[in-house]
Amino acid sequence: MSGHSTYTPKSGFEKWIDQRLPLPRLMHDTMQTFPTPRNLNIWYTFGGILTFCLAVQIVTGIVLAMHYVANADLAFESVERIMRDVNYGWLMRFVHSNGASMFFLAVYIHMFRGLYYGSYKAPRELIWILGVLIYLLMMATAFFGYVLPWGQMSFWGATVITNLFSAIPYVGPHIATWLWGDFAVGDATLNRFFSLHYLLPFIIAAVVGLHIWALHVPGNNNPLGIDVKSPQDTLPFHPYYTVKDAFYLCLFVIVFAGFVFYAPNFFGNPDNYVQANPLVTPPDIVPEWYLLPFYAMLRSIPNKLMGVIVMGGAIVTLFLIPWLDTSRVRSCRFRPLMKQFFWALVVDCIILGYCGAQSVDAAAFGIPLVWVARLASVYYYAFFWLIMPIVGLIETPKKLPASIAQSVLGDSAAAAAE
Amino acid sequence: MTDTTHDAGTRRDFLYVASGAMGAVGVAAAAWPLIDQMNPSAAALALASTEIDISAVQAGQQIVYKWRGHPLFVRRRTPAEIAAAKAVDVSSLPDPLARNANLPDNAQATDADRTIKPEVLVLIGVCTHLGCTPTVSTPTAVEGEYGGWLCHCHGSQYDTAGRIRKGPAPQNLAVPPYAFLSDTRIKVG
Numbered sequence: 001m002s003g004h005s006t007y008t009p010k011s012g013f014e015k016w017i018d019q020r021l022p023l024p025r026l027m028h029d030t031m032q033t034f035p036t037p038r039n040l041n042i043w044y045t046f047g048g049i050l051t052f053c054l055a056v057q058i059v060t061g062i063v064l065a066m067h068y069v070a071n072a073d074l075a076f077e078s079v080e081r082i083m084r085d086v087n088y089g090w091l092m093r094f095v096h097s098n099g100a101s102m103f104f105l106a107v108y109i110h111m112f113r114g115l116y117y118g119s120y121k122a123p124r125e126l127i128w129i130l131g132v133l134i135y136l137l138m139m140a141t142a143f144f145g146y147v148l149p150w151g152q153m154s155f156w157g158a159t160v161i162t163n164l165f166s167a168i169p170y171v172g173p174h175i176a177t178w179l180w181g182d183f184a185v186g187d188a189t190l191n192r193f194f195s196l197h198y199l200l201p202f203i204i205a206a207v208v209g210l211h212i213w214a215l216h217v218p219g220n221n222n223p224l225g226i227d228v229k230s231p232q233d234t235l236p237f238h239p240y241y242t243v244k245d246a247f248y249l250c251l252f253v254i255v256f257a258g259f260v261f262y263a264p265n266f267f268g269n270p271d272n273y274v275q276a277n278p279l280v281t282p283p284d285i286v287p288e289w290y291l292l293p294f295y296a297m298l299r300s301i302p303n304k305l306m307g308v309i310v311m312g313g314a315i316v317t318l319f320l321i322p323w324l325d326t327s328r329v330r331s332c333r334f335r336p337l338m339k340q341f342f343w344a345l346v347v348d349c350i351i352l353g354y355c356g357a358q359s360v361d362a363a364a365f366g367i368p369l370v371w372v373a374r375l376a377s378v379y380y381y382a383f384f385w386l387i388m389p390i391v392g393l394i395e396t397p398k399k400l401p402a403s404i405a406q407s408v409l410g411d412s413a414a415a416a417a418e
Numbered sequence: 419m420t421d422t423t424h425d426a427g428t429r430r431d432f433l434y435v436a437s438g439a440m441g442a443v444g445v446a447a448a449a450w451p452l453i454d455q456m457n458p459s460a461a462a463l464a465l466a467s468t469e470i471d472i473s474a475v476q477a478g479q480q481i482v483y484k485w486r487g488h489p490l491f492v493r494r495r496t497p498a499e500i501a502a503a504k505a506v507d508v509s510s511l512p513d514p515l516a517r518n519a520n521l522p523d524n525a526q527a528t529d530a531d532r533t534i535k536p537e538v539l540v541l542i543g544v545c546t547h548l549g550c551t552p553t554v555s556t557p558t559a560v561e562g563e564y565g566g567w568l569c570h571c572h573g574s575q576y577d578t579a580g581r582i583r584k585g586p587a588p589q590n591l592a593v594p595p596y597a598f599l600s601d602t603r604i605k606v607g
Contacts, residue, residue: 163547164548182458188462279551281552285550302585360570360573
């Protein structure tokens with residue numbers, strides 16, 4: 001998509017195509033010869049894994065939509081029919097529902113990898129921002145999808161999430177009514193959520209296209225966080241990274257299949273096997289695991305509007321990371337101080353997730369979890385708004401290697417290669 | 419072509435601005451139906467009022483009915499519960515307004531302003547935080563610290579008049595428009 005093209009059409013047909021719609025040239029330059037840093041590790045294979053996840057969700061989703069009925073009276077039953085009567089319906093549904101969890105698992109690894117190696121730093125700010133946008137779209141899509149089976153968690157999750165908008169002063173209640181198409185979550189809500197759940201994955205696919213386009217302008221960052229300086233620093237994408245991506249994709253699919261075939265309800269909530277009842281809220285309503293950290297933030301604030309602001313701000317903050325980090329060094333490998341704060345953030349997010357999964361009045365070791373969640377929320381914000389800007393200024397980074405080739409091959413081999 | 423330049427702008431400038439403005443109006447006019455179609459339909463707006471026989475509700479008990487898609491709480495309060503609600507200083511409440519559709523908007527959240535008959539409390543059973551249905555206290559299982567309702571979603575606590583006392587909910591449980599048709603029948607809506 002950028003730089004010099006090495007594509008040479010061989011046959012007359014290829015030449016004919018190349019002059020009219022140079023799609024083979026695009027594929028050749030981006031997926032075959034694209035110069036990729038030679039030191040990419042396992043954590044860089046998750047981009048390909050995520051593309052796979054999106055494809056799986058779209059394919060299984062289209063199949064499920066052939067059997068699903070978006071009607072408040074029939075939806076729950078139609079999902080049960082998919083599970084029991086439709087040929088391989090159980091497989092399609094379990095792949096789709098576990099696929100959402102796998103998708104988020106992969107995206108969190110992908111995001112933390114970007115955070116650790118400074119992949120959001122110049123000139124890759126837009127790649128990061130498009131990525132956060134994809135993440136937001138994924139959350140919306142997953143939320144809409146979770147409502148569709150019309151179980152108790154579907155219904156009350158939809159009620160709680162749409163009520164978040166009612167916290168907005170003055171117009172909030174009108175926005176909530178507009179989202180519902182009624183005065184409560186009901187049939188109108190279910191129908192529009194189905195429509196949007198079908199639409200958004202294609203929007204995600206489009207933004208993924210932009211994400212990859214933006215990636216192919218500066219090229220990949222790498223674990224050293226230093227720029228590619230010479231051809232010795234890179235390898236052609238194919239076969240080196242097509243095979244590496246494929247290998248780790250296989251391992252990922254084994255884990256995926258493990259859940260689908262041996263623990264298909266591991267990520268699910270038993271309450272969602274009870275049909276939606278607008279008169280009874282389940283005793284403990286929890287969102288899907290991938291939203292728990294944000295949910296914990298929401299619950300830890302004893303004020304409706306502030307809770308919503310803190311939760312929304314946690315996501316908005318992610319968009320600003322490229323400008324909050326003041327460090328000149330990208331990779332945490334050479335940032336001894338930042339590395340520790342980074343791992344503390346990972347633990348912090350897990351703690352938030354744990355707090356979000358427990359009931360409101362729960363305690364651990366005699367400490368009310370609401371206070372644990374408050375502290376963890378403070379650290380989350382502090383990491384991005386205080387630690388990132390300050391540590392970038394005061395930290396003395398370790399010495400960077402001269403080049404990727406030198407770091408990978410050693411001094412003599414790199415010199416010989418030149 | 420003759421020279422069409424004038425101080426007030428050319429014929430081309432006029433066409434440029436006019437077509438641009440027309441286009442903007444056209445886009446807005448086309449967008450509005452696409453946005454407004456998501457608002458409640460005529461069927462959803464045609465809200466029937468409901469008549470409810472409340473004779474089955476015993477003292478200390480609550481029965482949940484359905485009204486406008488929402489749970490409707492009818493609770494027959496015991497004298498002790500009424501006394502507890504009356505004893506509260508209104509100025510100490512997080513939400514000092516009655517939120518009673520049968521009274522002016524600025525009515526105060528005294529116990530008298532929350533009911534028509536003190537022993538019968540009629541509420542919309544939707545937590546004013548994020549819309550869950552709060553769980554009612556019974557003589558054997560008290561929910562929350564105030565003997566009223568506890569919302570298990572995010573921990574909001576309501577007292578025996580359905581007023582918010584603790585937790586993230588910003589408002590008292592709403593009192594719907596209703597009237598007594600007889601001692602045992604009410605009309606809601």
